[in-house]
Amino acid sequence: MDVAAEYLSRILRARVSDIAIETPLEPARRLSARLDNTVLIKREGLQPAFSFKIRGAYNKMRLLDAEQRRRGVIAASAGNHAQGVAMAGGTLDIDALIVMPTTTPAIKVDAVRALGGRAVLHGDTFDDAYGHAREIAAAEQRVFIHPYDDADVIAGQGTIAAEILRQSRQPIDAVFVPVGGGGLIAGIAAYVKAVSPQTRVVGVEPDDSNAMQAALAAGEPVMLDSVSLFADGVAVRQVGAEPFRVARVCVDEMVLVNTDEICAAIKDIFEDTRAIAEPAGALGVAGLTRWVARGGARGRVLVAIESGANLNFDRLRYISERTETGAHAEVLLAVRIPEEKGSFRRFCGALGERAITEFNYRFSDPARADIFVGLKVRAGDDDRRALIAALQAQGYPVTDLTDNEVAKSHVRYMVGGRARVPDEVLYRFEFPERPGALLRFLNQMGERWNISLFHYRNHGAADGRVLAGMQVAAGERAALRQFLADLGYPYHEETDNPAYAVYLAG
Numbered sequence: 001m002d003v004a005a006e007y008l009s010r011i012l013r014a015r016v017s018d019i020a021i022e023t024p025l026e027p028a029r030r031l032s033a034r035l036d037n038t039v040l041i042k043r044e045g046l047q048p049a050f051s052f053k054i055r056g057a058y059n060k061m062r063l064l065d066a067e068q069r070r071r072g073v074i075a076a077s078a079g080n081h082a083q084g085v086a087m088a089g090g091t092l093d094i095d096a097l098i099v100m101p102t103t104t105p106a107i108k109v110d111a112v113r114a115l116g117g118r119a120v121l122h123g124d125t126f127d128d129a130y131g132h133a134r135e136i137a138a139a140e141q142r143v144f145i146h147p148y149d150d151a152d153v154i155a156g157q158g159t160i161a162a163e164i165l166r167q168s169r170q171p172i173d174a175v176f177v178p179v180g181g182g183g184l185i186a187g188i189a190a191y192v193k194a195v196s197p198q199t200r201v202v203g204v205e206p207d208d209s210n211a212m213q214a215a216l217a218a219g220e221p222v223m224l225d226s227v228s229l230f231a232d233g234v235a236v237r238q239v240g241a242e243p244f245r246v247a248r249v250c251v252d253e254m255v256l257v258n259t260d261e262i263c264a265a266i267k268d269i270f271e272d273t274r275a276i277a278e279p280a281g282a283l284g285v286a287g288l289t290r291w292v293a294r295g296g297a298r299g300r301v302l303v304a305i306e307s308g309a310n311l312n313f314d315r316l317r318y319i320s321e322r323t324e325t326g327a328h329a330e331v332l333l334a335v336r337i338p339e340e341k342g343s344f345r346r347f348c349g350a351l352g353e354r355a356i357t358e359f360n361y362r363f364s365d366p367a368r369a370d371i372f373v374g375l376k377v378r379a380g381d382d383d384r385r386a387l388i389a390a391l392q393a394q395g396y397p398v399t400d401l402t403d404n405e406v407a408k409s410h411v412r413y414m415v416g417g418r419a420r421v422p423d424e425v426l427y428r429f430e431f432p433e434r435p436g437a438l439l440r441f442l443n444q445m446g447e448r449w450n451i452s453l454f455h456y457r458n459h460g461a462a463d464g465r466v467l468a469g470m471q472v473a474a475g476e477r478a479a480l481r482q483f484l485a486d487l488g489y490p491y492h493e494e495t496d497n498p499a500y501a502v503y504l505a506g
Contacts, residue, residue: 003249004197007190010155011162019058019091020047020159025167025303028272031285035292038301040172041269042164045281045309049115051233052160052307053084053147056183059156060145061088069094074142076133078104078126079233080308081147086117097142099133101125103432105312124432126235148183149240158187164303165195173300174200176291178283178307179212179254180234182243188305189250200252204287206231207256211239216248226490229430230259233280233308255287260408262286263319264326269306276316281308286326293380324376325402330357331377331384332407334399334502335391339369350394351375354387362416370502372401372415399498407499410455410467420506421452423473425480426497429466430490431456437464437489444487445470448479453504467494469504 023046028039044052061073072095075085082098089096096117100109103124112119122132137144146153164175175192177185189201203212208228215221221244224237239247257265262279265286269277277285284304291297324330337343348356358374377383384402391398401407406428431437438456445451453469472480484491494500 004190004194008194011158011191014059014155014159016055016159020055030272031268036298040303042305044307049083049087050309051080053080056153056156057084058088060152068143072142073145074133074137075145076130082112085145086112086115090116099129101129148181149242154183154187157184158191161188161191170301172199174302176202176284176288176304179203179205180236182239186243186246190246193250203254204283207258209235213254215239215244231279257286260322260326263322267323277306278308278311281306328379332374332401335371336397337369360415364418404499406494406497409465411499411503415503423471424452424469425472426469426494426500428492428494431464431466
């Protein structure tokens with residue numbers, strides 16, 4: 001029996017309607033018109049726990065025997081799987097213990113408890129929580145409910161595909177599925193290939209959390225060194241063995257998207273549905289949009305899975321700031337103009353009727369002014385290139401910062417802070433968003449180097465974006481590298497970043 005046929009029978013036997021609703025497959029009219037394709041969104045964010053995860057958790061737990069139910073279940077999760085297990089436990093009268101990292105936002109911990117689960121906070125990372133949950137499972141003989149590496153969980157998620165193919169009035173050309181550990185795409189891909197093999201199954205991952213793409217390229221699951229936490233619902237360093245076994249046979253291709261494209265997809269979903277998806281939940285739409293732009297598809301029927309809507313409200317500020325660049329409708333530029341009367345007016349005249357979205361400037365040199373400017377452009381890269389060429393033709397030195405993460409996350413808020421600092425090096429960090437993270441950084445650094453620049457901005461996620469400058473002599477760079485390795489926080493050196501050179505360095 002092949003993989004698709006094997007899972008078809010499992011999915012057909014999965015009974016999730018006791019807890020999950022049949023979510024609508026809604027037309028995205030605005031997005032369809034813009035992309036010249038029929039775009040349909042599967043609204044899993046409308047589930048009782050605002051995520052598809054209740055399907056797999058419930059299907060697994062309903063199959064437990066009486067003795068297993070008596071001993072209870074345990075899971076490790078920082079989000080949607082935790083709520084799915086808690087809700088399934090309440091429905092089936094099974095004691096559900098959820099181990100969550102201490103960095104988990106309070107809203108998610110409270111949600112687990114409100115659904116009847118018992119939350120235990122342990123460790124700083126998912127790996128810490130996972131290890132502790134496994135220890136408790138062994139000690140108390142609880143059944144461990146894996147978030148994705150389990151055939152019954154995968155079958156539960158596959159019921160989404162059964163609904164989609166039944167709901168669509170037209171043959172579907174492609175389905176775009178968010179990918180984290182792989183349970184969702186494994187269930188959907190197996191069912192689709194068994195019932196509608198001509199339909200393409202496309203997995204979508206963040207470009208900095210691409211565990212499935214890496215696994216398919218290597219021919220086996222691989223462990224990523226690190227993953228970004230922006231789309232925390234799919235921030236998995238290694239896909240499951242069983243999802244990989246299914247995906248390598250049933251998934252047609254993978255698409256990677258960046259943070260700005262995810263933010264733009266959240267806006268697209270909102271404009272068509274008036275609902276706000278979480279970043280992981282918007283991956284399907286982001287991947288669909290990129291796939292169409294890359295291949296020029298027209299007149300197709302395309303389905304995107306909107307997998308969840310568990311979003312912290314305070315993340316909306318950050319998301320809204322990134323939507324226009326993600327939709328390729330805004331360009332961010334560093335432009336040098338003369339420091340003289342009338343130069344700003346002449347620059348605006350060179351822009352013509354273009355709308356200015358952002359303008360940052362502070363006096364720093366009597367001869368020149370380096371301005372940070374955001375401008376509206378037509379979607380796509382052609383207008384962006386034409387604008388830059390037109391400014392350069394008029395004698396303005398221009399640096400395109402639209403894809404520069406340091407410029408977008410930090411420098412735009414720091415324009416006017418130029419200083420000449422000897423031996424300064426610049427690093428971008430992702431600090432865990434928890435009490436003591438900064439103190440740990442400072443304690444491990446000790447008094448070896450002076451901090452010459454520091455910028456932090458909370459954006460409602462599990463990680464904090466930090467830009468730090470340190471004075472480190474050339475002979476101490478090896479010691480600095482060892483410090484960074486021992487610290488264990490994800491980092492990127494940005495000393496040569498053009499935004500730093502223009503706006504912050506003396």
